[in-house]
Amino acid sequence: MLSIKNLHVKADNKTILRGINLEVKAGEVHAIMGPNASGKSTLAQVLAGRDSFEVTQGSVRYQGKDLISMAPEERAREGLFLAFQYPVEIPGVNNVYLLKAALNAIRKHRGQAELDAVEFLGVVKEKMSLLQINEDLLNRAVNEGFSGGEKKRNEIFQALVLEPKLAILDETDSGLDIDALKIVAEGVNSLRSDDRAILLVTHYQRLLNYVIPDYVHVLSDGQIVKSGDRDLSLELEKRGYDWVKQEVANA
Amino acid sequence: MNAAAGPVERYLAEFARVKTTLAGAANPPLQQARKSALARFAKSGFPTRRDENWKYTDIRAIEKRTFKTAEPSHDGIARDRIDAVRFNALECHELVFINGHFSKALSRKPTLPKGVIVDTLASALEHRGGEHLEHLSQYANDGANSFAALNTAFMADGAYINLSANARVDHPIHLLFLSTEQDDALMNHPRNLVILGEQAELTVIESYIGLDGAKNFTNTVTEVALGRGAVIEHYKLQQEGFMSYHIGSLHIRQSRDSRVYSHSISLGGAIARNDIHTVLAEEGAEVILHGLYMASNRQHVDNHTRIDHMSPRTQSVELYKGVLDGHARGVFNGKVVVHEGAVKTDARQSNNNLLLSDTAEVDTKPELEIYADDVKCSHGATVGQLDKDALYYLRTRAIDEDAASSLLTYAFAGDVIHHIKFAPIRARLEQVVIRRLPNMDRIRDIL
Numbered sequence: 001m002l003s004i005k006n007l008h009v010k011a012d013n014k015t016i017l018r019g020i021n022l023e024v025k026a027g028e029v030h031a032i033m034g035p036n037a038s039g040k041s042t043l044a045q046v047l048a049g050r051d052s053f054e055v056t057q058g059s060v061r062y063q064g065k066d067l068i069s070m071a072p073e074e075r076a077r078e079g080l081f082l083a084f085q086y087p088v089e090i091p092g093v094n095n096v097y098l099l100k101a102a103l104n105a106i107r108k109h110r111g112q113a114e115l116d117a118v119e120f121l122g123v124v125k126e127k128m129s130l131l132q133i134n135e136d137l138l139n140r141a142v143n144e145g146f147s148g149g150e151k152k153r154n155e156i157f158q159a160l161v162l163e164p165k166l167a168i169l170d171e172t173d174s175g176l177d178i179d180a181l182k183i184v185a186e187g188v189n190s191l192r193s194d195d196r197a198i199l200l201v202t203h204y205q206r207l208l209n210y211v212i213p214d215y216v217h218v219l220s221d222g223q224i225v226k227s228g229d230r231d232l233s234l235e236l237e238k239r240g241y242d243w244v245k246q247e248v249a250n251a
Numbered sequence: 252m253n254a255a256a257g258p259v260e261r262y263l264a265e266f267a268r269v270k271t272t273l274a275g276a277a278n279p280p281l282q283q284a285r286k287s288a289l290a291r292f293a294k295s296g297f298p299t300r301r302d303e304n305w306k307y308t309d310i311r312a313i314e315k316r317t318f319k320t321a322e323p324s325h326d327g328i329a330r331d332r333i334d335a336v337r338f339n340a341l342e343c344h345e346l347v348f349i350n351g352h353f354s355k356a357l358s359r360k361p362t363l364p365k366g367v368i369v370d371t372l373a374s375a376l377e378h379r380g381g382e383h384l385e386h387l388s389q390y391a392n393d394g395a396n397s398f399a400a401l402n403t404a405f406m407a408d409g410a411y412i413n414l415s416a417n418a419r420v421d422h423p424i425h426l427l428f429l430s431t432e433q434d435d436a437l438m439n440h441p442r443n444l445v446i447l448g449e450q451a452e453l454t455v456i457e458s459y460i461g462l463d464g465a466k467n468f469t470n471t472v473t474e475v476a477l478g479r480g481a482v483i484e485h486y487k488l489q490q491e492g493f494m495s496y497h498i499g500s501l502h503i504r505q506s507r508d509s510r511v512y513s514h515s516i517s518l519g520g521a522i523a524r525n526d527i528h529t530v531l532a533e534e535g536a537e538v539i540l541h542g543l544y545m546a547s548n549r550q551h552v553d554n555h556t557r558i559d560h561m562s563p564r565t566q567s568v569e570l571y572k573g574v575l576d577g578h579a580r581g582v583f584n585g586k587v588v589v590h591e592g593a594v595k596t597d598a599r600q601s602n603n604n605l606l607l608s609d610t611a612e613v614d615t616k617p618e619l620e621i622y623a624d625d626v627k628c629s630h631g632a633t634v635g636q637l638d639k640d641a642l643y644y645l646r647t648r649a650i651d652e653d654a655a656s657s658l659l660t661y662a663f664a665g666d667v668i669h670h671i672k673f674a675p676i677r678a679r680l681e682q683v684v685i686r687r688l689p690n691m692d693r694i695r696d697i698l
Binding site for chain 1: 638640641643644645646647648649650651652655658659661662663665666696697698
C-alpha cells in the first residue's frame with residue numbers, strides 16, 4: 001500500500017526528515033510515535049501533499065504509484081485521507097456540502113455514480129451517530145466555531161464517509177477529554193478493515209489503549225529509530241522517549 | 252456630434268441636437284434647469300485625477316469617446332434575453348428601459364395600493380407638476396459632481412415613485428435598465444426619484460444590465476427622500492457589458508428614525524463608478540450599506556460612499572467587499588462625517604478585499620471626520636489573498652485547486668449576499684455572483 005524509502009524532507013531550508021523507511025500493508029495499523037519536533041506531523045503532511053515541504057531525497061510509492069508527484073486532490077481521490085491535527089476553519093463553506101462534494105469527487109474518480117442528496121444522507125446518517133455528530137454540526141461552516149473535540153470528531157467522521165484506503169491520523173487524540181477520546185477511538189476502530197491501512201501519528205500512548213496498533217515506530221530527529229509492536233508503546237508510556245534516544249546514541 | 256471638437260463641446264452640441272426631444276421640453280423651468288446643469292458641467296468639465304474624488308479613477312476613456320443619445324428602440328430584443336434578467340417568478344412591479352427608454356410592452360405593473368404612485372420619470376416630467384417635482388435635484392448635488400450635472404441636463408427617463416404617509420408596497424419594484432449593442436456607442440442618463448412619506452415602506456431594485464457587446468455609457472442618478480420613520484430597502488445590481496462605462500450615484504436624505512438598507516453589487520463595465528451619499532439629517536436615522544464589487548481582466552471599479560451624520564443618535568454600518576482578479580483595479584473610499592451636535596453617533600465601517608492575482612490592485616481609503624463628542628466610530632480595511640491553509644484543506648478533501656479557489660472566493664463574497672433578508676433577491680444575487688466565478692459548474696453543488 002505505502003512504501004517509503006530513504007525519505008528526506010526540507011522546509012525553510014531546514015532538514016526535518018532524514019531518511020525515513022516504512023512499509024505499510026493493507027489491513028495494518030501503524031503508530032508513529034515520537035517526541036515533539038521529531039518530524040511526525042511533517043511526515044503526515046508530506047504524505048497528504050502540503051507544498052511547503054520539499055522532498056530532497058528518497059521516494060514514496062502509494063499503491064504502486066509515485067505519491068510525491070501527485071497533487072493533494074489526486075491523492076485524496078486515490079483514497080488517501082489525512083485527519084488534521086488542527087482542522088482549518090473555513091467560514092462560508094458548508095460542512096456537509098463539502099463532504100458530499102469530496103465523496104462524489106472520489107466516487108467519480110473510481111468510476112462510480114455520484115450520489116444525490118438523499119443517497120448521500122443515507123450514507124452519513126449511521127456514521128453521524130457513531131461519532132455523535134448532530135445535524136447542527138453537519139450544517140455549519142467547515143470547522144467554524146467547532147470546539148476542539150468537535151473538530152477531531154468531524155475529521156474522523158469525514159474519514160468514515162470517504163472510506164479511504166490509507167487513513168493518516170495526525171494527533172487525533174490531542175486535546176480530547178476522555179469521553180471524546182473514546183468516541184474518536186471507536187470511530188477509528190470502525191475504520192479498521194482488511195483492505196485499509198491506518199497510520200496513527202501520536203505523541204502519547206493513550207489513544208493506543210483503545211486502538212491497538214500492529215506496529216509501533218519511534219521517530220526521533222527525522223528518522224525512525226526503533227520499531228516494535230504494541231509493547232513498545234507501553235514501554236514509551238512508562239519510560240518516556242529519552243531512553244530510546246540514549247539507545248540510539250549508544251549504538 | 253463632431254468628433255474633432257473637445258469633449259465638452261461635443262456634449263453641448265449633442266444637447267442642442269436633442270433638447271427638444273427630451274421629456275418636459277414644453278416646460279420652461281425644467282428646460283432652464285437642464286440648461287443651467289449643462290452650464291455647470293461645461294464649466295467644470297469631466298473630473299480629472301487631480302480631483303480628490305477621482306484620484307484613483309481615470310475616466311479619460313469615457314471623455315474621449317463619442318456617445319450618441321439613444322433613440323427609443325423598436326428593434327426586438329429576444330424575450331428570453333430579457334426574461335433571464337427579470338424577476339419572473341416574483342410578483343413585482345417591473346419597469347423596463349431599453350437604452351434609457353421605457354418599454355411599456357416589456358414592463359409589468361400590477362395594481363397598486365392607495366397612496367402609491369409608480370410612474371416613469373418622463374411621464375412625471377410631462378404631466379405632473381408642482382409638488383411632485385419639487386424634490387428633483389434637491390439631493391444630488393450636481394454643482395460638485397459634473398456627471399450628475401450631465402445627467403440633469405440629459406435625463407430622459409427613469410422611475411418616479413411616490414409613497415404617501417404609511418403606504419407600503421408589499422412587492423419590490425424592479426427598475427431594469429438594459430443596454431444593447433448598436434452601431435453607435437450610446438449614452439443614456441437614467442434618472443430616478445423616490446419619495447417616501449412618513450412611515451412608508453418600499454423595496455426597490457435597480458438593475459443595469461448590458462447585453463451582447465454593448466460599448467455604451469450609462470450615467471445614472473437616483474434621488475431618495477425619506478419621511479419620518481420611512482424604510483427603504485435599496486438594491487443596485489451593476490452588470491454592464493465588459494466594454495461599457497457606468498457612472499452611477501444614489502443620493503438619500505433621511506428624516507427622523509428613517510432607515511435605509513442598501514446593497515450594491517457591482518460586477519460589470521470596463522469602468523464602473525458607484526457613489527452613495529446619504530444624509531442622516533434627523534435624530535435616530537439609520538443606514539446600512541453593504542457592497543460587493545468583483546472585477547477581472549482590465550476592469551476598473553470604484554465605490555465611493557459618504558455618510559453625513561447631522562443629528563444625534565444616528566447610526567451607520569457599512570460593509571464593502573471586493574474581489575479583484577487579472578489586471579483589475581478596485582477603489583473603495585468610505586467617508587463618514589460626524590457633524591457638530593451629532594452626539595451619540597454610532598458609525599462602523601469595514602472594507603475587505605481579496606486579490607486573486609499578483610497584478611490586481613486595490614486602493615482603499617476610509618475617511619473619518621468627527622466634529623462631535625460622545626460618538627462611537629470605527630473603521631477597518633483589509634487587503635489579502637486566499638487563505639493557503641483553507642485551500643490546502645479543501646484539496647485534501649478531493650476538491651481540485653481551481654474549484655477550491657472559487658469556493659473560497661465565493662465564501663468571501665457571499666458574506667455580503669447572505670445579509671440580504673429578501674429570499675428571491677438573495678437567491679438571484681447568489682446565482683449572479685456564482686456565475687461570475689471561474690469553475691462555477693464545479694462548485695455549484697458545494698454552495
